[in-house]
Amino acid sequence: xxxxxxxxxxxxxxxGITANRMIFGNWNDVLIGMWGILDIMPDTxxxxxxxxxxxxxxxxxDVAVRHAESxxxxx
Numbered sequence: 001x002x003x004x005x006x007x008x009x010x011x012x013x014x015x016g017i018t019a020n021r022m023i024f025g026n027w028n029d030v031l032i033g034m035w036g037i038l039d040i041m042p043d044t045x046x047x048x049x050x051x052x053x054x055x056x057x058x059x060x061x062d063v064a065v066r067h068a069e070s071x072x073x074x075x
Contacts, residue, residue, distance in 0.1 A: 031063070
């Protein structure tokens with residue numbers, strides 16, 4: 001690992017994983033499936049006293065890996 005590359009591949013930093021953890025892999029093997037519709041429901045009671053509106057938004061999503069051997073996580 002040098003600078004912003006590992007073995008010639010670009011590195012990206014995210015705060016969604018624990019400290020000192022790295023994931024190296026072929027991200028084209030990650031499958032993201034979305035189905036149904038985007039469900040938006042207004043909640044007028046939650047902020048009624050302040051005259052506000054809360055929107056509750058739901059989407060059905062699933063994530064899978066096509067080939068687990070495409071990824072390596074440091075220990």
